[in-house]
Amino acid sequence: MRRLLILAALVAAVPAIAQEEQSTAPYAYRQLDDPAKEARAQDLMETLRCLQCQGQSIADSDAPIAGSMRSLVRERIARGEEPEAIRAWLIERYGDYVSYAPQLTGLTWPLFAVPAALLLLAFLLLRRRFSGKGGAR
Incomplete structure (x- = not known):
């Protein structure tokens, strides 16, 4: 009976584990294919503060929100948006504190x-x- 309960718990946990592997932030840990665009994204990410860690940039932080922000930056750079437009959007969304370069x-x-x-x-x-x-x- 105990083994059956353990097996049932493991089967119930499989969808949760699979869901964790399917990140909602596809570019959180994956770089862009275009090296020039990735360099622009990296430069911008180093100037943005992690809202959870506060002492690290989103480029250095492993916090989930930093991963989401990295993915947003890379997705927008891949679409051709300018880094300063992305910074302005993030400041509008999260406030001035998100930027290491205060306006x-x-x-x-x-x-x-x-x-x-x-x-x-x-x-x-x-x-x-x-x-x-x-x-x-």
Whole structure:
């Protein structure tokens, strides 16, 4: 009886195993046949952040969502879409966080302006300090 239950469990698991092998993301782990298109896809994938891992690009991540995103990128490159159009579509779909190359927008301008202002302030303070006008020697 126990063997029969084990056999039944294995038979029930076969469709699930077969379904896992049939990936919904055909290009998750398979490269494009055209080397030039694959190079463009790789370049783009290295600049896109995995939403699950967050510290890895989709090119480096083994997370399922990264595989799906790799497949999307390759499929769209194969259809002739430009990498920047694909990036814009992914940003629209997932938000600015998906891109390692942030865009200058109304929300992100402080990220660019604050470091520049701090550098300018440091330069002015150092210039004043070392020019002799700022204090006693």
